[in-house]
Amino acid sequence: MANIVCSNVDKQYGAVSVIADFNLDVADHEFIVFLGPSGCGKSTLLRMIAGLEDISGGKVAIGGRTVNDLPPRDRGVAMVFQNYALYPHMTIYDNIAFGLKRMKVPKPEIEQRIRAVAATLGLDPYLGRKPTELSGGQQQRVAIARAMIKTPRVFLFDEPLSNLDAKLRNHMRVEIARLHQKLKTTTIYVTHDQLEAMTLADRIVLMKGGAIEQVGTPAEIYDRPRTLFVAGFIGTPNMNFIDVTTEKVDGGWSLRGAGCNIHAAGTRFALTPGQKVVLGFRPADLEIATSADDQANVVAGVADLVEFHGNDALVTFLFAGKEIGALVKASACPKPGDQVAFTIGEESLHLFDQSNGLSLLKA
């Protein structure tokens, strides 16, 4: 087991900087998820920790030992790849044993360890087969077995579930979570799927353009997004945004935009009068307005599209020149063309500075 420390890590390909000044401490036993859109550098970072990619600048330490110049085998890491990367010419048994053979583990012990791992992952019936004879989910389980068997100090997962279909993905996600609960190996997991990130992570590292946008527990990132990007990236359906200008009024602030005037106490935010801000609120935080509500704080429009999600339905309508989504109970769902009106609770407002996209929440 080991902690991982990245300090001032840089990565350049020629003149192009992919990752700049990346700093992160991963505690022992922690499950960290690197989350971000394609090309944000999350996989590159993982590969640098694995030793598959040179580190252009800064330092990576695993278990207190700087590993910048160590080959992968001396770093005590095991990795699971997106496309499984099994050795196609070997049987499943040999695939799993390959790393142990290199470590000169005696044959009977290899046998015994493989039996144990295969039992854990339900691979017993397949040990004699070749990878192409297995389904995607089974292949990925073999890849996990191959990583597990070395009892590494650090597990690295590079988008391990993105080649699987939705149902299998859910199943494997639960398996990975169970595995971590049992083994408690320090894990870094790269994904672009926020559901995977939210459900698996102790902490999420949300990245964009080679830099960290926010590090925090899934709840922190969901409830207190630090930037506009994080707010828009996390949460399905996406957060609604409206451009407004602040105005100091009695008992708080008025947030005025084209065709919209929301009143907020705003005590949680650091606001200045006349500031251009982005008002954000999640579709699930909208509540159907009743006639008793303060009409000034109502977000209303004509329902344009109604998407049925099962328990809920997503109602889309035009308000203040923007498409707004609201999640309502499927039983109370309006029809397209109906007039709809919602209120937003003060506590579910998010405000971001328009100039730099940073959250205006007081620290």
Add this chain to the structure above:
Amino acid sequence: MSARKLGRLVGRILLLVAAFSAVFPVFWTLLNAFKNRVDIVTPTPLFIFTPTLDNFAYVLGRESVFAGLINSLIISGASVLIGALLGLPAAYAIARYPNRWSRDVQFFVLSLRFLPPVAIAIPLMVIWLDFGLYDTRLSMIVTYTLLTLATVIWLSVPAFARVPKEVEEAARVDGYGPYAIFFLIALPIALRSLIGAVAFAFVLVWNEFLIALMLTTSDAKTLPIVASELTQLGRDVPWGILNASVVLLSIPPLLFIGVLSGMLNSAFKRKTS
């Protein structure tokens, strides 16, 4: 008859004609190899005749043929072996560890084959004469290695490039170095295409005629040269003997490819069972 059926029929007929024109000469050669001269030169083609092994006996009985066979086996075998031993690692390095020289290396290797054989045969002849190695197996092996090396490298680079990078990276994380990855991962995965490349190189030098004609006179003559000399036996063209020598000449490459593909089949059988 619908247009589609007609089209299919025409297609079949074309295919049959093409197949016939490819296969029949081979078949006819095989047949003639077992005929007496009288049966060959008769104006009406004979399909039923009393077979004879005289032609084969004559060809195999000649010392020059036997010497040519040994020369061909040694020269082709050695040049293919050296070409594969040097060419496969070179191709892997070009495919996996490209640097600013690898394109030039690849181009240089191909450039060895740019000039027509007749143009390089004369300078080579002078070189080997100066070294005192003219008409030796060694000079032929070195010359042919240039051919096999170029073929093996050019056909193997794409084969190695097709090996998934992640699989090699997985082996790196499993603790293996570049040499172990080459032998244990890349080579077995690319084996199918590589065997094709090596077999092609073999057939190329086995059938090579022009360079061999210029670089050998007696000691190191290869089978194609010896076979061609059989036509100069007299005023009458010895058709039966020619056909028999053609048949004999085709057997080694067929065997070579047969053995290779047999190896392939056994190597991949477990995968599909």
